[in-house]
Amino acid sequence: MKKLSIVIPCYNESGSLPNLVQVCREACGAREDVEFIFVDNGSSDGTQEIFKKLLIKPENKFAKLMHVPINQGYGYGILQGLSLAEGEVLAWTHADLQTDPKDVIIAFDQFGTSLASGQTIVKGERNGRGLFDVFFTASMSVISSFLLGSKLWDVNAQPKMFHRSFTKHLDVAPHDFSLDLYVLFVANRLGMKVQSFPVFFAKREFGEAKGGGSLKGKYKLIKRTFAYIFQLRKDIKQGKR
Ligand SMILES: Nc1nc2c(ncn2[C@@H]2O[C@H](COP(=O)(O)OP(=O)(O)OP(=O)(O)O)[C@@H](O)[C@H]2O)c(=O)[nH]1
Ligand SMILES: [Mg+2]
Numbered sequence: 001m002k003k004l005s006i007v008i009p010c011y012n013e014s015g016s017l018p019n020l021v022q023v024c025r026e027a028c029g030a031r032e033d034v035e036f037i038f039v040d041n042g043s044s045d046g047t048q049e050i051f052k053k054l055l056i057k058p059e060n061k062f063a064k065l066m067h068v069p070i071n072q073g074y075g076y077g078i079l080q081g082l083s084l085a086e087g088e089v090l091a092w093t094h095a096d097l098q099t100d101p102k103d104v105i106i107a108f109d110q111f112g113t114s115l116a117s118g119q120t121i122v123k124g125e126r127n128g129r130g131l132f133d134v135f136f137t138a139s140m141s142v143i144s145s146f147l148l149g150s151k152l153w154d155v156n157a158q159p160k161m162f163h164r165s166f167t168k169h170l171d172v173a174p175h176d177f178s179l180d181l182y183v184l185f186v187a188n189r190l191g192m193k194v195q196s197f198p199v200f201f202a203k204r205e206f207g208e209a210k211g212g213g214s215l216k217g218k219y220k221l222i223k224r225t226f227a228y229i230f231q232l233r234k235d236i237k238q239g240k241r
Contacts, residue, residue: 092159
């Protein structure tokens, strides 16, 4: 019986994969109540072949692989991974090892009782980042919170973790990077507790930044986030949410 399923969406992260699988295996240790689900999210860099070779090894039985043939966005990949999950508590985190996958298990052990109640969402809060990134995140958090009337802080920090009963709210979840914002918004709306815990945020070692890790990425993140926020506001006004 799995208690915790951790989904890791991977998009063109071939350089990180051997390290990622090893770190997740060590984090899992001998625990049989934890499973990892790696999602090859429509990568074009040989990710699928690398995963197949790694996950066929007996020591890597702790993990499953989900293959999304055509990339349809970060959120879509996570939702596909969640559909394979057997755990009572579900989580996701990133593939580039900026946040240690072990943190997900530590937080699960720490907040397991609140998570089991279905009334708590657990999220990371990034430490160890540069001043500019901290300022960028703080500004995004304040503006997003104001526009949605919802307390949002360090939205894109990983992991996100919740009881499986929360998945009923994911049918209309966005398929792009706004998924993280959406789950926090819904949790606030339902009056759930959003429990943060500190995670050290390292520099990316392999592959290239596709999210907010570069200036170009930050520009795209701003455009995408505000487009989604205004769509959400419209839906709320029209009673669709
Ligand atoms: N851009 C993108 N990333 C995806 C997708 N599916 C999964 N991912 C993963 O989402 C994670 C977040 O992307 P990152 O490029 O790390 O974003 P970021 O952390 O804001 O940027 P960096 O700080 O430079 O790493 C990575 O682990 C990607 O592999 C997808 O469809 N598009
Ligand atoms: Mg990253």
